[in-house]
Amino acid sequence: MFKNEYGSKLLADAVESLASLPGIGRRSALRLALHLLDEPVPNVEKFASSIVDFRSRIRFCPRCNMLSDDGSCAFCDDPHRDASTVCVVENHADVLSIENTGQYRGLYHVLGGILSPIDGVGPGDLTIKELAERVAAGGIDEVILALSTSMEGETTAFYISKQLAPYGVKLSTIARGVGFGDDLEYTDSMTLGRSIVNRQPFKS
Amino acid sequence: MFKNEYGSKLLADAVESLASLPGIGRRSALRLALHLLDEPVPNVEKFASSIVDFRSRIRFCPRCNMLSDDGSCAFCDDPHRDASTVCVVENHADVLSIENTGQYRGLYHVLGGILSPIDGVGPGDLTIKELAERVAAGGIDEVILALSTSMEGETTAFYISKQLAPYGVKLSTIARGVGFGDDLEYTDSMTLGRSIVNRQPFKS
Numbered sequence: 434m435f436k437n438e439y440g441s442k443l444l445a446d447a448v449e450s451l452a453s454l455p456g457i458g459r460r461s462a463l464r465l466a467l468h469l470l471d472e473p474v475p476n477v478e479k480f481a482s483s484i485v486d487f488r489s490r491i492r493f494c495p496r497c498n499m500l501s502d503d504g505s506c507a508f509c510d511d512p513h514r515d516a517s518t519v520c521v522v523e524n525h526a527d528v529l530s531i532e533n534t535g536q537y538r539g540l541y542h543v544l545g546g547i548l549s550p551i552d553g554v555g556p557g558d559l560t561i562k563e564l565a566e567r568v569a570a571g572g573i574d575e576v577i578l579a580l581s582t583s584m585e586g587e588t589t590a591f592y593i594s595k596q597l598a599p600y601g602v603k604l605s606t607i608a609r610g611v612g613f614g615d616d617l618e619y620t621d622s623m624t625l626g627r628s629i630v631n632r633q634p635f636k637s
Numbered sequence: 638m639f640k641n642e643y644g645s646k647l648l649a650d651a652v653e654s655l656a657s658l659p660g661i662g663r664r665s666a667l668r669l670a671l672h673l674l675d676e677p678v679p680n681v682e683k684f685a686s687s688i689v690d691f692r693s694r695i696r697f698c699p700r701c702n703m704l705s706d707d708g709s710c711a712f713c714d715d716p717h718r719d720a721s722t723v724c725v726v727e728n729h730a731d732v733l734s735i736e737n738t739g740q741y742r743g744l745y746h747v748l749g750g751i752l753s754p755i756d757g758v759g760p761g762d763l764t765i766k767e768l769a770e771r772v773a774a775g776g777i778d779e780v781i782l783a784l785s786t787s788m789e790g791e792t793t794a795f796y797i798s799k800q801l802a803p804y805g806v807k808l809s810t811i812a813r814g815v816g817f818g819d820d821l822e823y824t825d826s827m828t829l830g831r832s833i834v835n836r837q838p839f840k841s
Contacts, residue, residue, distance in 0.1 A: 440703045440711040440831060447691035450684045454669050468729050478690040480654045481685035487651035487679040489671050494802050505643040512769045526671050529643060593673050 439463070496567065498543040498560050500525055508540050515539045517574040521564065521593065523547050523586075527579065547580065550588040553570065559589075561596055568600045575603040582609065588633075643667070700771065702747040702764050704729055719743045721826040725768065725797065727751050727790075731783065739771050743781075744773065751784065752793040763793075765800055772804045779807040786813065 441443045442469065450463035457464040469477050495507035497519075501507070505533060508514060508528075518539030522528055528541050556562070561562060567573060581588040594604055610621050612630035620628075643649045648670060655666035668803060673681050697703065701723075705711070712718060712732075722743030726732055760766070762830035774796050782800060784790040811812040814832035815824050825834075826839055 438702075438737070440736070441695065441706050442697050443691045443706050446687040450687040451682065455672050456665065456668070461660065463730065464660070466688075466691060467728070469688065470695070470729070472692070474693050477687055480657065482669075483650040483654040484673065485678075485682055485685045487647045487670060488676070489678050491645065491674070500643075500648055502645050511711050520817050524671070525669065525674070529667065532644070533706065535641070547741050618692045626770055 487517075496561070496563075497541050498545060499541055501529055513538075516572060518569065518571055518577065519575070520577040520579050522579050531579065537577075542576075544589070545575065547583075547585045548592060549585045556592060561585075561593060564593065564601075565596045568597055568602050573602055575605060576603065578606045580606075655753065678695075700767075701745050702767070703732055703745055717742070720776060723768075723771065723777055723779070724781040724783050726783050727785065727793075735783065743779075748793070751787075751789045752796060753789045760796060765797060766796065769800045769804075771804050772801055777806055779809060782808065782810045784810075822835060 439448060444463075447466040447583060448459060448462045449578075451457055451465050452459045454462075457465070469480075472480075477614060478543050490502075492501040492504055494501045494509055497506060497507045499508055509516075513536065515538050515586060519538060520539055521530065521542045521544060523544055523546060524533070525543055528543060531537050531541075542560065544561065546554050546559050548554055548556065550609050556611070564576075568576065576593075578590045579592050590606065597604065608631065610631065611617060611625060617625060643780045644651060648667075651670040651673070652663060652666045655661055655669050659664075661669070661687050673684075676684075694706075694732075696705040696708055698705045698713055701710060701714045703712055704712060719742050719817065723746050724735065724741060724743055725746045725748060726735070727748055727750060729747055734746060735745075746764065746768050748765065748768075750758050750763050752758055752760065752763065768780075772780065780797075782794045782797060784794050794810065812835065813828060814835065815821060815829060823827060
Protein backbone atom coordinates (compact mmCIF):
# COMPACT_ATOMS: atom_id res chain seq x y z
CA MET A 434 0.00 0.00 0.00
CA PHE A 435 2.75 2.40 1.03
CA LYS A 436 4.42 2.42 -2.39
CA ASN A 437 7.52 4.43 -1.53
CA GLU A 438 8.94 6.73 1.07
CA TYR A 439 6.56 9.48 -0.06
CA GLY A 440 3.39 7.36 0.00
CA SER A 441 2.54 8.64 -3.49
CA LYS A 442 4.03 7.89 -6.90
CA LEU A 443 2.96 11.30 -8.21
CA LEU A 444 4.82 13.02 -5.38
CA ALA A 445 7.83 10.70 -5.73
CA ASP A 446 8.08 11.50 -9.46
CA ALA A 447 7.85 15.25 -8.85
CA VAL A 448 10.49 15.05 -6.12
CA GLU A 449 12.77 13.01 -8.36
CA SER A 450 12.44 15.58 -11.14
CA LEU A 451 13.15 18.54 -8.88
CA ALA A 452 16.05 16.73 -7.20
CA SER A 453 17.65 16.22 -10.62
CA LEU A 454 18.35 19.96 -10.75
CA PRO A 455 21.89 20.91 -9.68
CA GLY A 456 22.17 22.02 -6.06
CA ILE A 457 18.73 20.75 -5.07
CA GLY A 458 18.72 17.77 -2.71
CA ARG A 459 15.83 15.46 -1.98
CA ARG A 460 14.72 17.39 1.10
CA SER A 461 14.60 20.68 -0.81
CA ALA A 462 12.87 18.92 -3.71
CA LEU A 463 10.18 17.61 -1.37
CA ARG A 464 9.68 21.08 0.08
CA LEU A 465 9.39 22.56 -3.44
CA ALA A 466 6.91 19.89 -4.57
CA LEU A 467 4.69 20.35 -1.52
CA HIS A 468 4.89 24.11 -2.03
CA LEU A 469 3.36 23.62 -5.48
CA LEU A 470 0.25 22.16 -3.78
CA ASP A 471 -0.52 25.67 -2.55
CA GLU A 472 -0.40 27.05 -6.09
CA PRO A 473 -3.42 26.96 -8.42
CA VAL A 474 -3.12 24.37 -11.22
CA PRO A 475 -2.91 27.02 -14.02
CA ASN A 476 0.10 28.63 -12.28
CA VAL A 477 1.88 25.29 -12.11
CA GLU A 478 1.07 24.65 -15.78
CA LYS A 479 2.48 28.08 -16.67
CA PHE A 480 5.59 27.31 -14.59
CA ALA A 481 6.13 24.05 -16.46
CA SER A 482 5.44 25.41 -19.93
CA SER A 483 7.83 28.36 -19.51
CA ILE A 484 10.60 25.86 -18.82
CA VAL A 485 9.71 23.57 -21.72
CA ASP A 486 9.32 26.58 -24.04
CA PHE A 487 12.72 27.87 -23.07
CA ARG A 488 14.41 24.53 -23.67
CA SER A 489 12.62 23.61 -26.89
CA ARG A 490 12.35 27.01 -28.59
CA ILE A 491 15.62 28.72 -27.69
CA ARG A 492 18.02 29.26 -30.59
CA PHE A 493 21.68 30.15 -30.71
CA CYS A 494 23.25 33.00 -32.67
CA PRO A 495 25.10 31.36 -35.58
CA ARG A 496 27.90 33.87 -35.12
CA CYS A 497 28.56 34.24 -31.39
CA ASN A 498 26.60 31.21 -30.11
CA MET A 499 24.70 33.34 -27.56
CA LEU A 500 21.03 32.60 -26.83
CA SER A 501 18.49 33.91 -29.30
CA ASP A 502 14.68 33.83 -29.19
CA ASP A 503 14.13 34.15 -32.95
CA GLY A 504 17.48 33.79 -34.69
CA SER A 505 18.39 37.45 -34.23
CA CYS A 506 21.18 38.25 -31.76
CA ALA A 507 20.84 40.87 -29.05
CA PHE A 508 24.59 41.47 -29.35
CA CYS A 509 25.75 40.84 -32.92
CA ASP A 510 22.73 42.66 -34.39
CA ASP A 511 23.09 45.72 -32.14
CA PRO A 512 24.63 48.57 -34.21
CA HIS A 513 25.56 50.43 -31.00
CA ARG A 514 27.99 47.75 -29.91
CA ASP A 515 31.68 47.79 -30.83
CA ALA A 516 32.05 45.00 -33.41
CA SER A 517 35.86 45.31 -33.42
CA THR A 518 36.21 43.71 -29.97
CA VAL A 519 35.19 40.14 -29.17
CA CYS A 520 35.15 38.73 -25.65
CA VAL A 521 35.56 34.93 -25.54
CA VAL A 522 33.75 33.18 -22.65
CA GLU A 523 33.05 29.60 -21.66
CA ASN A 524 29.27 29.73 -21.36
CA HIS A 525 26.10 31.82 -21.63
CA ALA A 526 26.03 32.69 -17.94
CA ASP A 527 29.43 34.35 -18.30
CA VAL A 528 28.01 36.71 -20.96
CA LEU A 529 25.20 37.73 -18.62
CA SER A 530 27.68 38.27 -15.76
CA ILE A 531 29.85 40.54 -17.90
CA GLU A 532 26.81 42.40 -19.27
CA ASN A 533 25.74 42.93 -15.70
CA THR A 534 28.88 44.99 -15.01
CA GLY A 535 27.83 47.55 -17.62
CA GLN A 536 31.54 47.93 -18.50
CA TYR A 537 31.69 46.18 -21.84
CA ARG A 538 30.17 47.23 -25.15
CA GLY A 539 31.86 44.83 -27.56
CA LEU A 540 30.64 41.50 -28.91
CA TYR A 541 30.98 38.01 -27.46
CA HIS A 542 31.95 34.52 -28.48
CA VAL A 543 30.54 31.65 -26.39
CA LEU A 544 32.78 28.57 -26.59
CA GLY A 545 30.14 26.28 -25.14
CA GLY A 546 32.61 24.71 -22.72
CA ILE A 547 36.30 24.43 -22.04
CA LEU A 548 38.99 22.04 -23.27
CA SER A 549 39.10 19.07 -20.89
CA PRO A 550 40.69 15.79 -21.98
CA ILE A 551 39.41 14.11 -18.78
CA ASP A 552 35.81 14.99 -19.65
CA GLY A 553 36.44 14.18 -23.30
CA VAL A 554 35.97 17.78 -24.46
CA GLY A 555 38.20 18.50 -27.46
CA PRO A 556 38.53 21.54 -29.76
CA GLY A 557 35.84 20.10 -32.06
CA ASP A 558 33.28 20.27 -29.23
CA LEU A 559 33.78 24.00 -28.82
CA THR A 560 33.21 26.91 -31.21
CA ILE A 561 36.93 27.60 -31.61
CA LYS A 562 36.88 27.02 -35.38
CA GLU A 563 33.96 29.46 -35.66
CA LEU A 564 35.95 32.01 -33.65
CA ALA A 565 38.93 31.66 -36.00
CA GLU A 566 36.59 32.15 -38.97
CA ARG A 567 35.14 35.31 -37.41
CA VAL A 568 38.63 36.71 -36.91
CA ALA A 569 39.73 35.60 -40.41
CA ALA A 570 36.74 37.42 -41.92
CA GLY A 571 38.25 40.69 -40.68
CA GLY A 572 36.94 43.70 -38.77
CA ILE A 573 38.04 42.39 -35.36
CA ASP A 574 40.93 44.25 -33.71
CA GLU A 575 41.01 42.65 -30.28
CA VAL A 576 40.00 39.31 -28.76
CA ILE A 577 39.62 39.28 -24.98
CA LEU A 578 40.02 35.84 -23.41
CA ALA A 579 37.76 35.83 -20.33
CA LEU A 580 38.33 32.22 -19.26
CA SER A 581 38.82 30.75 -15.83
CA THR A 582 42.30 30.42 -14.31
CA SER A 583 41.97 26.65 -13.99
CA MET A 584 44.32 24.28 -15.81
CA GLU A 585 41.57 23.77 -18.42
CA GLY A 586 41.00 27.51 -18.78
CA GLU A 587 44.71 28.20 -19.31
CA THR A 588 44.97 25.34 -21.82
CA THR A 589 41.96 26.61 -23.74
CA ALA A 590 43.36 30.15 -23.80
CA PHE A 591 46.71 28.85 -25.07
CA TYR A 592 45.05 26.73 -27.77
CA ILE A 593 42.92 29.66 -28.94
CA SER A 594 45.98 31.96 -29.03
CA LYS A 595 47.70 29.45 -31.36
CA GLN A 596 44.64 29.22 -33.62
CA LEU A 597 44.37 33.01 -33.89
CA ALA A 598 48.12 33.67 -34.29
CA PRO A 599 48.03 33.72 -38.16
CA TYR A 600 45.62 36.69 -38.17
CA GLY A 601 47.71 39.08 -36.07
CA VAL A 602 44.74 40.07 -33.94
CA LYS A 603 45.46 41.69 -30.55
CA LEU A 604 44.88 39.19 -27.71
CA SER A 605 44.20 40.16 -24.09
CA THR A 606 42.93 38.51 -20.92
CA ILE A 607 40.86 39.95 -18.11
CA ALA A 608 42.80 41.43 -15.17
CA ARG A 609 43.45 39.18 -12.18
CA GLY A 610 43.85 40.75 -8.78
CA VAL A 611 42.46 41.22 -5.32
CA GLY A 612 38.69 41.63 -5.48
CA PHE A 613 37.00 44.79 -4.22
CA GLY A 614 36.30 44.38 -0.51
CA ASP A 615 38.60 41.36 -0.19
CA ASP A 616 41.14 41.23 2.65
CA LEU A 617 44.76 40.81 1.55
CA GLU A 618 45.14 38.39 4.46
CA TYR A 619 42.63 35.99 2.95
CA THR A 620 43.66 36.34 -0.70
CA ASP A 621 45.55 33.37 -2.14
CA SER A 622 49.21 34.10 -2.84
CA MET A 623 48.86 33.50 -6.60
CA THR A 624 46.23 36.23 -6.91
CA LEU A 625 48.05 38.57 -4.53
CA GLY A 626 51.35 38.05 -6.34
CA ARG A 627 49.72 38.77 -9.69
CA SER A 628 48.10 41.91 -8.30
CA ILE A 629 51.53 43.25 -7.28
CA VAL A 630 53.26 42.38 -10.57
CA ASN A 631 50.38 43.95 -12.54
CA ARG A 632 50.09 47.02 -10.29
CA GLN A 633 48.38 50.07 -11.78
CA PRO A 634 49.17 53.80 -11.57
CA PHE A 635 47.50 55.24 -8.47
CA LYS A 636 44.65 57.63 -9.20
CA SER A 637 43.58 59.86 -6.32
CA MET B 638 17.16 44.81 -29.28
CA PHE B 639 18.39 43.78 -25.82
CA LYS B 640 14.92 43.10 -24.43
CA ASN B 641 15.83 42.46 -20.81
CA GLU B 642 18.77 41.66 -18.57
CA TYR B 643 18.87 38.11 -19.97
CA GLY B 644 18.82 39.11 -23.64
CA SER B 645 16.04 36.57 -24.22
CA LYS B 646 12.37 36.58 -23.30
CA LEU B 647 12.31 32.76 -23.24
CA LEU B 648 15.17 32.69 -20.75
CA ALA B 649 13.68 35.53 -18.71
CA ASP B 650 10.35 33.66 -18.43
CA ALA B 651 12.06 30.44 -17.36
CA VAL B 652 14.15 32.29 -14.77
CA GLU B 653 11.07 34.07 -13.44
CA SER B 654 9.25 30.73 -13.05
CA LEU B 655 12.13 29.04 -11.27
CA ALA B 656 12.72 32.07 -9.04
CA SER B 657 9.07 31.87 -7.91
CA LEU B 658 9.96 28.68 -6.01
CA PRO B 659 10.68 29.22 -2.30
CA GLY B 660 14.35 29.52 -1.44
CA ILE B 661 15.47 29.98 -5.06
CA GLY B 662 16.82 33.42 -5.90
CA ARG B 663 17.29 34.89 -9.35
CA ARG B 664 20.95 33.84 -9.57
CA SER B 665 20.12 30.22 -8.71
CA ALA B 666 17.16 30.32 -11.09
CA LEU B 667 19.43 31.48 -13.92
CA ARG B 668 21.89 28.69 -13.16
CA LEU B 669 19.06 26.13 -13.16
CA ALA B 670 17.62 27.42 -16.44
CA LEU B 671 20.99 27.35 -18.20
CA HIS B 672 21.59 23.87 -16.79
CA LEU B 673 18.44 22.74 -18.60
CA LEU B 674 20.11 23.69 -21.92
CA ASP B 675 22.43 20.71 -21.42
CA GLU B 676 19.48 18.34 -21.05
CA PRO B 677 17.74 16.78 -24.07
CA VAL B 678 14.29 18.26 -24.80
CA PRO B 679 12.41 15.01 -23.89
CA ASN B 680 14.03 15.03 -20.43
CA VAL B 681 12.92 18.60 -19.84
CA GLU B 682 9.40 17.74 -21.03
CA LYS B 683 9.34 14.78 -18.63
CA PHE B 684 10.58 17.07 -15.83
CA ALA B 685 7.78 19.53 -16.50
CA SER B 686 5.02 16.95 -16.91
CA SER B 687 5.89 15.16 -13.66
CA ILE B 688 5.37 18.44 -11.83
CA VAL B 689 2.11 19.28 -13.61
CA ASP B 690 0.86 15.69 -13.13
CA PHE B 691 1.61 15.85 -9.43
CA ARG B 692 -0.21 19.14 -8.98
CA SER B 693 -3.23 18.39 -11.17
CA ARG B 694 -3.79 14.70 -10.40
CA ILE B 695 -2.96 14.43 -6.71
CA ARG B 696 -5.94 13.72 -4.44
CA PHE B 697 -6.41 13.97 -0.71
CA CYS B 698 -7.65 11.24 1.59
CA PRO B 699 -11.19 12.31 2.62
CA ARG B 700 -10.47 11.02 6.12
CA CYS B 701 -6.94 12.11 7.08
CA ASN B 702 -6.28 14.66 4.30
CA MET B 703 -2.97 13.03 3.37
CA LEU B 704 -1.89 12.83 -0.28
CA SER B 705 -3.42 10.09 -2.39
CA ASP B 706 -2.74 9.06 -5.98
CA ASP B 707 -6.09 7.38 -6.64
CA GLY B 708 -8.39 8.14 -3.71
CA SER B 709 -7.04 5.28 -1.60
CA CYS B 710 -4.94 6.21 1.43
CA ALA B 711 -1.55 4.62 2.17
CA PHE B 712 -2.28 5.11 5.86
CA CYS B 713 -6.03 4.85 6.53
CA ASP B 714 -6.41 1.84 4.22
CA ASP B 715 -3.46 -0.07 5.69
CA PRO B 716 -4.83 -2.84 7.98
CA HIS B 717 -1.41 -3.18 9.64
CA ARG B 718 -1.55 0.28 11.13
CA ASP B 719 -3.00 1.06 14.54
CA ALA B 720 -6.29 2.83 13.82
CA SER B 721 -6.85 3.67 17.49
CA THR B 722 -4.11 6.33 17.50
CA VAL B 723 -4.21 9.50 15.39
CA CYS B 724 -1.30 11.91 15.12
CA VAL B 725 -2.36 15.49 14.25
CA VAL B 726 0.13 17.45 12.15
CA GLU B 727 0.16 20.78 10.36
CA ASN B 728 1.09 19.62 6.84
CA HIS B 729 1.95 16.73 4.54
CA ALA B 730 5.70 17.14 4.98
CA ASP B 731 5.27 16.53 8.72
CA VAL B 732 3.69 13.13 8.02
CA LEU B 733 6.66 12.12 5.85
CA SER B 734 9.10 13.33 8.54
CA ILE B 735 7.38 11.22 11.21
CA GLU B 736 7.14 8.20 8.87
CA ASN B 737 10.85 8.58 8.27
CA THR B 738 11.57 7.89 11.94
CA GLY B 739 10.01 4.42 11.64
CA GLN B 740 8.71 4.88 15.21
CA TYR B 741 5.01 5.43 14.56
CA ARG B 742 2.43 2.94 13.26
CA GLY B 743 -0.81 4.82 13.94
CA LEU B 744 -2.85 7.01 11.60
CA TYR B 745 -2.53 10.72 10.85
CA HIS B 746 -4.67 13.80 10.54
CA VAL B 747 -3.30 16.63 8.39
CA LEU B 748 -4.75 19.99 9.47
CA GLY B 749 -3.61 21.76 6.31
CA GLY B 750 -2.19 24.69 8.26
CA ILE B 751 -2.22 26.27 11.67
CA LEU B 752 -4.51 28.80 13.34
CA SER B 753 -3.14 32.26 12.60
CA PRO B 754 -5.38 35.33 12.96
CA ILE B 755 -2.65 37.50 11.40
CA ASP B 756 -2.63 35.39 8.22
CA GLY B 757 -6.42 35.11 8.33
CA VAL B 758 -6.40 31.35 9.02
CA GLY B 759 -9.37 30.39 11.18
CA PRO B 760 -10.69 26.99 12.36
CA GLY B 761 -12.86 26.73 9.23
CA ASP B 762 -9.74 26.77 7.04
CA LEU B 763 -8.32 23.69 8.75
CA THR B 764 -9.66 20.12 9.03
CA ILE B 765 -10.44 20.47 12.76
CA LYS B 766 -14.14 19.76 12.29
CA GLU B 767 -13.25 16.61 10.33
CA LEU B 768 -10.92 15.55 13.16
CA ALA B 769 -13.72 15.98 15.71
CA GLU B 770 -16.02 13.89 13.50
CA ARG B 771 -13.39 11.12 13.27
CA VAL B 772 -13.07 11.06 17.04
CA ALA B 773 -16.87 11.23 17.51
CA ALA B 774 -17.29 8.22 15.21
CA GLY B 775 -15.41 6.14 17.80
CA GLY B 776 -12.52 3.69 17.66
CA ILE B 777 -9.87 6.30 18.46
CA ASP B 778 -8.24 6.03 21.90
CA GLU B 779 -5.48 8.61 21.64
CA VAL B 780 -4.86 11.80 19.68
CA ILE B 781 -1.23 12.95 19.55
CA LEU B 782 -0.81 16.68 18.87
CA ALA B 783 2.44 17.02 16.92
CA LEU B 784 2.32 20.76 16.32
CA SER B 785 5.04 23.36 16.50
CA THR B 786 5.82 25.16 19.76
CA SER B 787 5.10 28.56 18.23
CA MET B 788 2.32 30.77 19.54
CA GLU B 789 0.14 29.59 16.62
CA GLY B 790 0.97 25.95 17.32
CA GLU B 791 0.08 26.25 21.00
CA THR B 792 -3.15 28.09 20.13
CA THR B 793 -4.11 25.42 17.60
CA ALA B 794 -3.36 22.63 20.10
CA PHE B 795 -5.49 24.38 22.74
CA TYR B 796 -8.37 24.91 20.32
CA ILE B 797 -8.30 21.26 19.23
CA SER B 798 -8.22 20.07 22.85
CA LYS B 799 -11.38 22.09 23.50
CA GLN B 800 -13.11 20.66 20.43
CA LEU B 801 -12.22 17.07 21.40
CA ALA B 802 -13.01 17.46 25.12
CA PRO B 803 -16.60 16.13 24.82
CA TYR B 804 -15.38 12.76 23.54
CA GLY B 805 -13.04 11.90 26.44
CA VAL B 806 -10.28 10.84 24.09
CA LYS B 807 -6.73 10.71 25.51
CA LEU B 808 -4.69 13.70 24.31
CA SER B 809 -0.89 13.81 24.20
CA THR B 810 1.83 15.95 22.66
CA ILE B 811 5.25 14.94 21.34
CA ALA B 812 8.11 15.13 23.84
CA ARG B 813 10.20 18.29 23.89
CA GLY B 814 13.79 18.04 25.01
CA VAL B 815 17.42 18.32 24.07
CA GLY B 816 18.00 16.77 20.65
CA PHE B 817 20.36 13.83 20.19
CA GLY B 818 23.86 15.15 19.65
CA ASP B 819 22.95 18.66 20.81
CA ASP B 820 25.19 20.41 23.35
CA LEU B 821 23.43 21.54 26.56
CA GLU B 822 25.47 24.71 26.29
CA TYR B 823 23.78 25.68 23.03
CA THR B 824 20.25 24.52 23.85
CA ASP B 825 17.75 27.30 24.54
CA SER B 826 16.69 27.52 28.18
CA MET B 827 13.02 26.78 27.42
CA THR B 828 13.91 23.43 25.85
CA LEU B 829 16.54 22.61 28.48
CA GLY B 830 14.14 23.48 31.30
CA ARG B 831 11.42 21.29 29.81
CA SER B 832 13.89 18.42 29.42
CA ILE B 833 14.65 18.52 33.15
CA VAL B 834 11.03 18.78 34.26
CA ASN B 835 10.09 15.89 31.97
CA ARG B 836 13.10 13.75 32.85
CA GLN B 837 12.82 10.04 32.15
CA PRO B 838 13.92 6.98 34.18
CA PHE B 839 17.54 6.17 33.29
CA LYS B 840 17.97 2.91 31.38
CA SER B 841 21.47 1.51 31.28
